[in-house]
Amino acid sequence: MKIKNLKLKILASVIACILASIHVSPASAEGISLGISPPLIKIKAKSPSLISTPIIIQNLSSSSVTLEMSLEPFKPKNSENGTLEYYSKEERENMLKDPFYKAITLREQNTVVTEVQLGPRQEKTVVLSLDISTEAVTDYYFSVLFITKDVESVQKNSDTYAKAGIATNVLVSLGTDTKPQGHLSEFSSPGFVEVGPLPFVVKVTNTGENVIAPTGTIYIKNMFGQLVGKVDLQQVNILKDSTRSIPDKNNSTNTQAVWNEEFLLGQYSAELAVDLGPDGPSYRKKITFLAFPIKLGLGIVVALFLFFVIRSGVKKRLK
Amino acid sequence: MKRKLITFVLLQSTFYNLLFTASPVGALTMSNSNYKLQMENLNTAAGKSTGTNKKLSLTVGESAIGKYTNSNFTVESGFQYIYPFKKSTSSTFQFTVSDTTIDFGKLSPANPVTRTSTLTITTGNATGYTVTTSENKPLTAAASSAFIPDTTCDLGTCSESQSGIWDSILTYGFGYRCDNQIATDCAIGFLQTSSYKQFADASKSETTQSIMTGSGQSSTKSSKVTYKVNISSSQLPGIYKNTITYIAAPTF
Numbered sequence: 094m095k096i097k098n099l100k101l102k103i104l105a106s107v108i109a110c111i112l113a114s115i116h117v118s119p120a121s122a123e124g125i126s127l128g129i130s131p132p133l134i135k136i137k138a139k140s141p142s143l144i145s146t147p148i149i150i151q152n153l154s155s156s157s158v159t160l161e162m163s164l165e166p167f168k169p170k171n172s173e174n175g176t177l178e179y180y181s182k183e184e185r186e187n188m189l190k191d192p193f194y195k196a197i198t199l200r201e202q203n204t205v206v207t208e209v210q211l212g213p214r215q216e217k218t219v220v221l222s223l224d225i226s227t228e229a230v231t232d233y234y235f236s237v238l239f240i241t242k243d244v245e246s247v248q249k250n251s252d253t254y255a256k257a258g259i260a261t262n263v264l265v266s267l268g269t270d271t272k273p274q275g276h277l278s279e280f281s282s283p284g285f286v287e288v289g290p291l292p293f294v295v296k297v298t299n300t301g302e303n304v305i306a307p308t309g310t311i312y313i314k315n316m317f318g319q320l321v322g323k324v325d326l327q328q329v330n331i332l333k334d335s336t337r338s339i340p341d342k343n344n345s346t347n348t349q350a351v352w353n354e355e356f357l358l359g360q361y362s363a364e365l366a367v368d369l370g371p372d373g374p375s376y377r378k379k380i381t382f383l384a385f386p387i388k389l390g391l392g393i394v395v396a397l398f399l400f401f402v403i404r405s406g407v408k409k410r411l412k
Numbered sequence: 413m414k415r416k417l418i419t420f421v422l423l424q425s426t427f428y429n430l431l432f433t434a435s436p437v438g439a440l441t442m443s444n445s446n447y448k449l450q451m452e453n454l455n456t457a458a459g460k461s462t463g464t465n466k467k468l469s470l471t472v473g474e475s476a477i478g479k480y481t482n483s484n485f486t487v488e489s490g491f492q493y494i495y496p497f498k499k500s501t502s503s504t505f506q507f508t509v510s511d512t513t514i515d516f517g518k519l520s521p522a523n524p525v526t527r528t529s530t531l532t533i534t535t536g537n538a539t540g541y542t543v544t545t546s547e548n549k550p551l552t553a554a555a556s557s558a559f560i561p562d563t564t565c566d567l568g569t570c571s572e573s574q575s576g577i578w579d580s581i582l583t584y585g586f587g588y589r590c591d592n593q594i595a596t597d598c599a600i601g602f603l604q605t606s607s608y609k610q611f612a613d614a615s616k617s618e619t620t621q622s623i624m625t626g627s628g629q630s631s632t633k634s635s636k637v638t639y640k641v642n643i644s645s646s647q648l649p650g651i652y653k654n655t656i657t658y659i660a661a662p663t664f
Contacts, residue, residue, distance in 0.1 A: 124512060257512070259659070
């Protein structure tokens with residue numbers, strides 16, 4: 094292909110550039126995608142300590158983004174499944190006056206920053222620094238939030254601008270090692286089941302000053318005393334003054350520990366052994382439940398009934 | 413001649429498009445002092461938690477996730493160092509909002525407008541998550557300060573925490589609903605297809621509300637958010653705007 098006229102060539106190139114640039118411009122309705130790692134940081138420290146730990150923030154979208162960073166104290170939600178709940182604006186402002194929060198900084202390349210700019214598909218490391226000088230024995234729970242900055246809408250229509258924020262959670266326990274305090278607040282299962290899997294509810298309450306992460310196992314025995322099943326509990330964080338449901342290690346739900354056995358028959362006993370910490374205290378509780386596959390039983394009864402009816406009919410005919 | 417010219421323009425435009433819009437190759441790393449293109453392996457650009465009594469050091473190039481101890485503190489970073497399972501799972505927790513600008517067009521009385529966008533979560537090695545939402549204020553016209561109130565639904569009973577049926581074109585306001593796409597993580601209250609809620613209004617110090625909650629490591633969850641706005645004939649004409657904030661937080 095040859096175009097002899099040079100002016101035409103230049104004009105064509107300019108048009109091509111304009112077409113391309115129109116396509117490259119980010120659309121106003123473009124979305125935002127963020128990634129963060131790690132999603133949870135757990136710190137146990139005593140004064141004086143200066144701790145720095147990195148957080149990696151990713152912009153997974155194809156346009157640049159400016160993220161504002163902030164600390165957001167949280168408490169466990171009443172759902173008792175590890176979901177958090179943020180405080181109201183007034184409560185948050187009061188909590189952030191605590192010297193502990195005032196001594197926290199976020200740094201990018203050793204410079205204290207309050208926002209971070211990320212190009213398309215860029216990631217950056219922000220360092221969370223905690224200067225711990227209090228002798229108090231207590232816990233602090235907060236999220237480090239990265240939220241897209243407000244953008245002045247240029248739309249000439251009515252619209253809503255959606256901001257996206259992503260968080261990593263930080264659990265800080267201050268003070269010397271204290272023995273975990275708490276109790277087993279619930280261990281239950283359905284009293285009667287037809288078939289498995291069988292869900293257990295295990296709830297532990299933390300009454301101490303520091304977060305605890307209990308370990309535990311449910312041992313299931315049949316009516317002959319034979320061990321027929323074992324459910325390892327997931328090691329979850331239970332914040333101070335709260336109760337949490339503990340799931341199984343497979344985390345199929347976040348509120349129940351599930352014994353994945355399909356066929357159940359007879360009386361079973363389930364014994365829970367849970368340790369609130371490596372050196373205790375330990376708790377044990379035993380429950381029993383009955384299992385009978387009613388549908389299968391009815392099927393067998395009907396089959397037997399039909400068998401005897403047919404047999405008696407055959408016998409009568411033979412006579 | 414014309415055909416040749418058009419072909420030339422199209423070829424050049426395609427070339428420029430490829431040049432400027434091609435996605436970066438995963439393994440490619442380009443960086444200078446303040447810019448670094450994303451790499452496939454997240455951990456390689458991370459740092460290590462360190463420190464001692466009033467002594468600070470940072471070692472870039474090691475993983476952000478891990479367990480670090482000294483005499484005064486312990487830092488456990490990442491779920492696999494706190495909960496010992498699924499060590500192969502990616503540690504990255506991700507959140508996507510499909511559209512940042514929800515354009516309602518020109519609003520006209522008793523003509524409800526609905527728009528949708530999608531929220532997507534990838535849990536990585538987090539064991540669960542919650543997405544909360546709130547608005548900075550009701551849809552407000554900058555010029556007149558007039559605003560479109562948050563809907564109270566057909567029976568006048570819905571709020572930021574309570575859903576209600578919103579079918580009538582004579583019910584005015586602004587609200588949203590959530591529909592499950594991948595998994596069933598939408599907040600309760602949206603079982604009926606015309607159930608709506610208000611966004612929690614930060615200007616009134618209303619508590620932010622959960623719109624999605626779910627559990628499970630290494631899983632992707634997705635929900636569709638439908639925004640609905642309807643104005644009355646007495647609503648002042650204008651360009652109404654507000655900001656909705658979605659915050660995705662992993663469980664602890």
